[in-house]
Each structure stands twice: as structure tokens, then as C-alpha cells.
Amino acid sequence: MKQFEKMNQKVILASFAGSTAHDEVILLPDRPFLKVQLSKSASLECCFKNAPSNFTWEKRDVSDKLYHVNSSGEDIIQISYKKPEGEVCGNITFRSVQLNDTGLYQCKLINTQIFTPGTYMQVYKPMEKLIILSESTKNTILTVEGILLLLCVLFPSAMLLFKSKSLHELEMKKVAREEENIYQGLNLDDCCSTYDQIERSQAQGPYQDVGNIMEETGEIQLEKP
Template sequence: MLVIPEPDLPSSRLKPSETATLKCCYRSSRNFTVYWVKIVHNKNGTLASFVTSRVYDFSRETVAGANENVICHKLTLKNVTLKDAGLYKCYVDVGNSSLKHSVYTHGTCLQVCKPKTSKSISNRFKNNIITAEGVLLLICVVIPGLLLLSKAKRQTTLEIKYYKEQENLYEGLNVEECSSTYHQIEPSQLPQTYEDVENTVTKDVEPEKP
């Protein structure tokens, strides 16, 4: 006598407070006692427990399979929570039959995920937009201000340099000495470069006699 597990639904993904409906099937000519087992993998290893320890509402029932000699068992978990996540398998208790080992079905992985609300996503998106706007505003205000400040500082430096050069140019000159020297020069001391052109012509040139 053989007990052959049938394929199970690989996984089921639900939100908290929803109802989970799991089913396991096996092929056999005899109906055995079946227990639902929850297997959880955590940091301490693998932990297996019977579903009867669940504090929430659950129900078990035997349903007819799709084919002859296929026996199915259904497990309903109401108001699932994050703690209900795990791998659910059917444990077929063969008892004192001729089978040497008990049989486990393939199992269904139940995932309970807390959804991200659209409100939180919307708020996060708004916060990102506000942050980006603040950064752009800071760039638009600070960079032009720094450029203007740098330009004004450079202009002030050039003006200071120009005034210093002008002061150095007139530093060795004494204005009073220049003025007295100028007034000491008299017109009589200047050489008489020009002569009376008319007198010179009269004396040097005589009319020719015919």
C-alpha cells in the first residue's frame, strides 16, 4: 500500500486579517489520519509545530480529490497575522501499517506581508520633492551670491592696488621745490633765437645797378 503526495500550491501571499485556505492531497487506497504541520525557519534553526496550537480560528476538513483514490485535506486560517507565515505541510500518520516511514506532503508556503499604504508612499514622495526643491533653491541662491561676492572682492583688490601705485608714483616728488624752480626761470635768461628779419634783409641785400 502506497501513499503518494500530490502537488500542492507552492505559495500563497496574503495581507493581515485575510483568510488563508490551504489544501494538501495524497493518493492512497486508504484514508489515514492527517495532521497539519507548520514549519518555520528562524535564526535558531527549523521549528515544526502542529497547527492545533494556533490561537486564532482554524478549521480542518477532508474533501474529495480530483481523481479516484486522491484524498485532500483543507485548512482554513481566519484573520491571518505575520506570525502565521511559514511552510504548511500535511503529516500523514500511517500508524502500524506496512509503511516504514510517515509521509509529508510537499507543502504550501504562506506569506503574510504588511502592505505599504498609499498614504505613506505619497508622504515619502512629497518629502523627497520638498527636499529636492530645497536643495535647488539653496543652489540657486548661494552660488550667484558667492559669484557676486567674489567679483566685488576682486574689484576692491584692483582699486586698492591702483591707489597704491598712484601713491608710489608721486611719493618722490616735492611739489614746492618744483614750483620754486619754475618761477626762477626768467624770460631774459632765455636765448634770443629770433632776430629782426626785416632789418637783416635790408642790410645784406642791395639792389643791382643797371
């Protein structure tokens, strides 16, 4: 691209020099770039103002070499015409472009060194598909991808729920073992005697009637707490 930038600068300088020598000729702007697929058709245009209609199409390649473009039957068609505004234009049409058609195309007035800015046409070859799939196959692949994605979401969630349930069961077993260990250290005889003492104290009351005891026995014997 740098080579074509330098080439465009040369073209502009040459055009300026030509327009200075021929003040009546005005170069109109061209389409700067055109990208065309291989074997497709392409059309380029150049226009002058106050200039004769005798001009030719020239092509500059990557190495800045200039080639005259000739019409070759129906593959390349060149025409010239005038517009109501007094402009003289030329058109070149490629029926089926090839890779070697890539280059900068300019119009040149005959017997002068006046060139239009030109149009750089790039011919490209589209990439071929390595795998050709039908629409039904594509839909099946998308469906399988959706199912796999759903499984990737549900499987970890199910694993977490299962682990939390197992941890809860282990916790309940641990609590049950601790309760068993608490009751294993107790003596049932001691528990029964302590229970009897509590029942007897509740039946007799926390205080004894000292007057009644003195009348019956004549002695005071208080129960030790």
C-alpha cells in the first residue's frame, strides 16, 4: 500500500503539472478504491471537464509499471460519453475480473501527460468452506450444545445439594452420639435416690411444724436439709 501511496502522489503531481500547462482541463475526482470478488463484474469511471474525449485507460501494477488497457472482445468494454454539465467521462467494464486485474486504473488524455487520480481495483478470492453443513445439521448441533450447557449448569447444583444433605445427616448422627455419651455417665441408683428426696421434700414442705413435734415427742429434731 505504501508503494501505491507514493504512486498516487506522483500521479497528483503529474496531474498538477498538466493542469498548469492546460488551464482549460479540469480533473474530476474518481472513486479511490473498489474491491471485487473473483469472476464478478466491475465498472470504473473517470471524468474531465473542458477536455476532448480522446483519452485512454492505463493500468499501474504493484511495481509501478504502466500498461495500456485494451478492449478484448466482450471481457473488457470501454465507452466514452458527455454529460449535460459539459463533462467528458469514460467507463470501462470488466465482465469477469481475474486476480491479475488488480491495479490502479487511470484515464490519460492522448498526447499529454494528464492522468486522472484513478481507482485502485483489488480482486480477491473468497475463502472456501472446509465443512459444508445443511441447515438441519446446524440446528441439531445447536440443540445438542444447549442440552450440554444445561447439564453443565444442573450437574454442579445437584452435587451441591447431595453434599449438603450428607453433611446434614452426619450432623444429626453426631448430635445423637453426644446425647448418648451424656446419659452413659449417669448412675441410675443415684438418680432414683435424688428423685425420692426431692419428692419427699415437696410432700413435707420446706419447713417443719416445731410446735407439733414438741407436743408429740417432747423433743425437737429437725431434718437436715
